[in-house]
Amino acid sequence: xxxxxxxxxxxxxxxxxxxxxxxxxxxxxxxxxxxxxxxxxxxxxxxxxxxxxxxxxxxxxxxxxxxxxxxxxxxxxxxxxxxxxxxxxxxxxxxxxxxxxxxxxxxxxxxxxxxxxxxxxxxxxxxxxxxxxxxxxxxxxxxxxxxxxxxxxxxxxxxxxxxxxxxxxxxxxxxxxxxxxxxxxxxxxxxxxxxxxxxxxxxxxxxxxxxxxxxxxxxxxxxxxxxxxxxxxxxxxxxxxxxxxxxxxxxxxxxxxxxxxxxxxxxxxxxxxxxxxxxxxxxxxxxxxxxxxxxxxxxxxxxxxxxxxxxxxxxxxxxxxxxxxxxxxxxxxxxxxxxxxxxxxxxxxxxxxxxxxxxxxxxxxxxxxxxxxxxxxxxxxxxxxxxxx
Numbered sequence: 532x533x534x535x536x537x538x539x540x541x542x543x544x545x546x547x548x549x550x551x552x553x554x555x556x557x558x559x560x561x562x563x564x565x566x567x568x569x570x571x572x573x574x575x576x577x578x579x580x581x582x583x584x585x586x587x588x589x590x591x592x593x594x595x596x597x598x599x600x601x602x603x604x605x606x607x608x609x610x611x612x613x614x615x616x617x618x619x620x621x622x623x624x625x626x627x628x629x630x631x632x633x634x635x636x637x638x639x640x641x642x643x644x645x646x647x648x649x650x651x652x653x654x655x656x657x658x659x660x661x662x663x664x665x666x667x668x669x670x671x672x673x674x675x676x677x678x679x680x681x682x683x684x685x686x687x688x689x690x691x692x693x694x695x696x697x698x699x700x701x702x703x704x705x706x707x708x709x710x711x712x713x714x715x716x717x718x719x720x721x722x723x724x725x726x727x728x729x730x731x732x733x734x735x736x737x738x739x740x741x742x743x744x745x746x747x748x749x750x751x752x753x754x755x756x757x758x759x760x761x762x763x764x765x766x767x768x769x770x771x772x773x774x775x776x777x778x779x780x781x782x783x784x785x786x787x788x789x790x791x792x793x794x795x796x797x798x799x800x801x802x803x804x805x806x807x808x809x810x811x812x813x814x815x816x817x818x819x820x821x822x823x824x825x826x827x828x829x830x831x832x833x834x835x836x837x838x839x840x841x842x843x844x845x846x847x848x849x850x851x852x853x854x855x856x857x858x859x860x861x862x863x864x865x866x867x868x869x870x871x872x873x874x875x876x877x878x879x880x881x882x883x884x885x886x887x888x889x890x891x892x893x894x895x896x897x898x899x900x901x902x903x904x905x906x907x908x909x910x911x912x913x914x915x916x917x918x919x920x
Contacts, residue, residue, distance in 0.1 A: 532893050535565045535613035537604065537623040537630075541577040541590060544732070546619040546643060548577050549812060552701040553889070554584035556882035560890030565611045567604060569593045569622060587611055595622065604630040615639060615893055628668040637670040637896035641698075642679045644809055670896045671908065673889075675810045676831035680910045690910040694892060697810055697834070699885025705821040705873060706796030714797035718784055724754045725859045728798040728822075730791040730813045731805060733763030738804040738827065740765075743772060744848035745804070745855065746782050753782075755859045757802065760786045760794055795820040799865055800858050801841075804851055808832055818876035823868035825854045835880075840872035 541547045547566055554564045564586035571590045578588045589607045593600040604626050617639040618627030624640050631638035672693045674680045684690050720726065731737045739759060746757060773779045791813060795801060801817040803826040810831040817824055824841035826832050836843055842854040858865055894902035
């Protein structure tokens, strides 16, 4: 099955980066990827990675609301013999559904965000209209979390035509003793110190300020080094705050260009203290590395982190500090939760599991023999088990 994934761009921080793992895992399910980007990127890394796994890429140069967008996408999809159009995010959804209609192909769309209830009546009407259009023109919509399912059901009235398929990730594997030792040497920490890693864009709402507040509340002498990885507009302010506080400077280091997966493999604890998020991929990767997490109870995070794999806390610095201290002081708890995190990843989030679920959806959309009937793929209207079970 040749699947045309339509994305905004091939930027490393976007949706296309996750498709690299799908391209690597898709062969057993008969999935071939053609990734079409509406706008070009200056970063060739994602395109090269997709090519290494046999995926074809096309970069268009389509300005927002360019009336030629649909025709350009139709041409690209037809040239590569695409059988299903799978779109991601707002503009690709609009263009992708129109292109699929012209080519008479099934159209699939993944919801990557939860849209908060708007304040104005006009916004409510527009968002409801978009969901109803999605129900009409999309063969199937994919929610990556139960949170998204519930939002969709409130607006659309039912979950008919909606499936829940969490985005997966390639298995990073647990960190080795050598990797941990190398990271510790680079950080200048002792053998008995605990290394906690936070990997998130440094922008408003991602909670690094709250994490620093939590670290400022740690009891004196806690043997923990916190590594903040990533970049964004708040990075200079965060670095300035740490540099101006002796207590924070003793605990915090920045690694702007470090590979997040390498850091997670070498970490003892993962910190994800965001104020909002849907299904953060980095938490899934942390589970794959066998790392227990301290994460805020927001968005779809409770569908990743459970009491067996870490700690879910309110958006409050004191609670973050308490749970971090608990893990720092209890190595057996870290090992137990890390093993549970690894097992949960392999069961639910490993990229082969993701590809198998998408394969069923694609075969059903194409009407292949033995494929599930569409209604069999619909998300249940209510959960039969608690979130995180």
